[in-house]
Amino acid sequence: MLRRELLSMLALTSVGGFVFPTWLLAEAEKLEVTKTDEEWRRLLTPAQYQVLRHEDTEPAFSSPLLSEHRKGIFVCAGCELPLFKSETKFESGTGWPSFWSPVEGAVRTKTDRSFWMDRTEVNCRRCGGHLGHVFNDGPPPSGLRYCMNGVALKFTLEES
Secondary structure, three states: OOHHHHHHHHHHOOOOOOOOOHHHHOOOOOOOOOOOHHHHHHHOOHHHHHHHHHOOOOOOOOOHHHHOOOOEEEEEOOOOOEEEEHHHEEOOOOOOOEEOOOOOOOEEEEEEOHHHOOEEEEEEOOOOOEEEEEEOOOOOOOOOEEEEOHHHEEEEEOOO
């Protein structure tokens, strides 16, 4: 990417509503899994690419993972890092898979001020992929609701 293009995009971040693409941040951050934009495009489906790398949101009630109730682990669709255990999943009624707690050390959070709101964005610790947001209206024991894009996750059955 040309320096001029990066500077133009940075200037646009000061305009409300613009979301800075996650893949650009990978260069500035120390991530365990880094790929070029073209590599991410080849690895991910178009929907996964838009959500994980460009902080898009899938339509509510569109994810098959919304009704996933088997015992297992929800992993990052980008790098397969275990993110959420099925025991922490709950029905929030929001239209996205929701969890009250991530696997310890699996996610990072940052302030998201896009669309003139203050929210807490949740990213995969290993690849930096955008997963969704966390809110303070979840059930006990944490009181948190990790509202995740199902397309950003893959489900794997837990081995007995």
